[in-house]
Structures are given as structure tokens and as C-alpha cells.
């Protein structure tokens with residue numbers, strides 16, 4: 001019998017990975033005879049001295065650059081608009097995004113406006129961008145979102161208090177420079193939350209309804225790399241091997257979810273970020289064990305695989321069901337060890353907003369690929385569980 005037919009594997013990006021790979025910028029500039037670069041970033045990247053590294057590389061390539069460094073976390077349509085204006089004034093012919101997912105997403109959004117014009121909200125949804133975006137180099141400085149290789153950009157529309165996604169092959173960066181050295185300056189708390197976001201990508205992709213052999217191999221390897229290195233990256237931030245494994249793990253998790261989308265965690269985290277500005281990684285980390293508990297029954301063997309990949313159990317131990325529960329416990333232990341909060345108490349979530357957040361979550365395409373069929377009332381229950389923190393203890397396992 002034929003299984004799922006694989007029509008394509010999305011990766012429109014040339015990946016240049018390795019310590020000090022940022023030094024390949026002049027070669028790229030020369031290969032395209034580019035004359036002026038727009039650098040898109042944020043204040044934290046500037047303060048960490050990472051912007052200077054890019055400016056130096058442009059100087060090595062003998063071209064000028066214009067800097068836009070006002071991207072905020074969960075970037076808004078207004079920021080995309082402001083950055084697009086700077087692009088037009090600068091006459092840049094190449095864009096360089098450097099930072100976490102926020103600057104990279106703005107750089108990607110602006111790259112499609114540069115060739116298609118209009119407003120970023122015009123392209124909300126999947127496959128709505130007519131023309132390929134401008135040449136773009138994406139340089140991640142967090143091991144988290146994998147925006148450097150994905151076909152998505154996530155932007156917040158404050159008028160609607162809504163975080164929307166644009167998904168198109170036309171907005172993928174042309175080059176991803178994936179240099180672990182640039183993540184050494186990431187402080188422990190951000191290493192923890194962005195790293196857990198990467199783990200969520202890997203787990204949601206692995207159990208997605210759209211998972212297939214290529215995505216599964218990538219996602220499972222990502223789970224292994226991330227769960228094996230995140231504690232060290234958080235507690236010994238200058239350990240370059242751990243940083244390398246984290247960035248590699250987040251990258252391949254991105255390649256996986258580019259082809260499967262994600263699941264209920266991401267569908268639910270977007271309204272929390274849009275309404276309460278909860279950082280993306282924190283929202284996902286708190287939601288993850290609750291959503292795993294909800295999903296586990298739909299596919300215990302995959303959750304058993306996750307527990308094994310996380311090193312929590314061995315293949316022959318206990319039953320498939322008991323191993324699947326251990327996956328949830330392994331995620332909780334990891335979160336606890338790296339200091340991730342287990343509740344939303346710091347974000348003053350108003351229970352009266354849950355119905356509206358559930359409506360917004362249900363609009364996400366991620367709900368359709370979640371392994372367990374999900375109704376609006378399921379999302380309401382999950383939000384209530386997270387907000388009332390009915391999840392602080394480990395799940396009892398009996399074999």
C-alpha cells in the first residue's frame with residue numbers, strides 16, 4: 001500500500017553552518033555584486049556587540065550598510081512598516097537579518113514587501129506572496145525559532161491583538177549563516193526559553209499529522225540534541241560544543257516543521273503573546289506539558305520515542321504507555337532544571353479573555369495538524385489548566 005506521497009521538501013535556503021561562518025558574508029556580497037545592505041536587528045544584539053561584527057564584514061566586502069535596530073520582541077505590523085520605509089530610503093539591494101526570531105521575521109517580511117509592495121497584512125495566510133522576496137541573509141543568534149530556514153514570518157497586529165503568520169517559499173532567506181559563536185552571549189534565561197521553543201518545534205513536528213519519514217528523522221535527532229545540550233548551554237553558556245548542538249538542533253527542528261507545521265502549543269501561544277506580550281519561548285514552555293498530556297493518547301508510541309530520544313527511558317523498559325508518560329516528565333524536569341516558570345502567574349492573565357484567545361487559537365493552521373482532533377472547548381480547558389497551574393507535579397507512572 002502506498003503511504004503518504006511526498007511531493008516536496010521545503011528548504012529554499014542555502015545553509016552555511018559552522019563556528020565563525022559569519023566570515024562568509026563578503027563572499028556572498030561579492031557573488032551577487034551587491035552594493036548596499038540593510039541590516040535588520042534589535043537593541044540587545046547591538047548591545048551584545050553582534051551588530052559590529054556584521055558592519056565589519058560589510059567593510060571587508062567594501063560595501064556600505066544602513067542599520068535598522070528597533071525590532072521589538074513579538075514584532076508588530078508598525079515595525080515592519082517602519083523598516084520597509086528605511087529599506088526604500090536606503091536603496092539597499094540585499095537585506096541582512098541578525099538576531100533571534102523577531103529581527104529575522106521582520107527582515108523576511110520586509111524582503112517580500114521590497115519586491116511585492118503593499119502592507120504585510122496583505123499576505124496573511126499560506127501561499128499568498130506572488131513574487132520571491134529580495135536577497136536575504138538570515139543570521140540567528142538564538143537557538144530557538146529556526147526562522148533562518150523557515151518559510152514563515154510571525155507578526156503581531158495590535159489593532160486586532162492578533163499574531164498572524166505569513167507562510168510562503170517566497171519569504172525564505174536565500175542564505176542562512178548559522179554560526180554558534182554568535183549565540184555565546186545569549187544570557188541563561190533567554191538560552192532556556194528560546195531553547196525550549198526549539199524543543200517544542202521538534203516535538204510538535206514529530207507528532208504532527210503531517211509528519212513523514214524525512215521530517216521524523218530530523219525532528220527526533222533535534223529532540224536528542226536539544227535535550228542533551230540545553231542544560232549545559234544554560235548553566236555553562238561559554239561551552240561552544242553545547243551551543244553548537246543547540247543551534248544545530250534548532251536548525252533541523254526548523255527544517256522538520258517547515259514541512260509539517262506545528263500543533264496546539266503554537267496555536268495557543270500566539271494569542272498569549274499577542275494579548276499579554278508573553279515571550280514566545282516562555283509561553284510555549286508552559287503550555288507544552290499540558291498539550292502533551294492532551295495529545296499523548298492519540299499516539300503513545302510517538303511519545304514513547306520522545307522519552308527515549310530525551311534519554312529518560314530505554315527502549316525495552318516498561319510499557320509503551322508508561323514510556324509515553326515519561327516523555328511528559330522529562331520535559332517537566334528539563335524546564336525545572338533550566339529555571340523556566342511553570343505557570344503564567346507573572347503575566348496577570350484575565351480568565352475572562354480565555355474564550356477570545358481560544359477563538360484566535362482555533363484560527364491557526366497548526367490546529368489542523370495537531371495529532372489529536374481539537375475542538376474549541378478543548379482549547380478552553382487547556383487554557384484553564386495552564387492558568388490555574390494544574391500541572392506542577394510529575395505524572396505518576398505505573399508499568
Ligand SMILES: NC(=O)c1ccc[n+]([C@@H]2O[C@H](COP(=O)([O-])OP(=O)(O)OC[C@H]3O[C@@H](n4cnc5c(N)ncnc54)[C@H](O)[C@@H]3O)[C@@H](O)[C@H]2O)c1
Nearest residue numbers: 044045073074100101102141142145147150152154185186
Ligand atoms: N519564523 C518562524 O518560523 C518562527 C518560528 C517560531 C517563532 N517565531 C517568532 O520569533 C519570535 C521570537 O524569537 P526569539 O525567541 O528568538 O526571541 P527574540 O528575537 O525576540 O529575542 C529575544 C531577546 O534575546 C536577545 N538576544 C538574541 N540573541 C542574543 C545574543 N546572542 N546575545 C544577547 N542577546 C540576544 C534579543 O536582543 C532580545 O532581547 C516570536 O515573535 C515568534 O513568534 C518565528
Ligand SMILES: [Fe+2]
Nearest residue numbers: 145197201280
Ligand atoms: Fe516557536
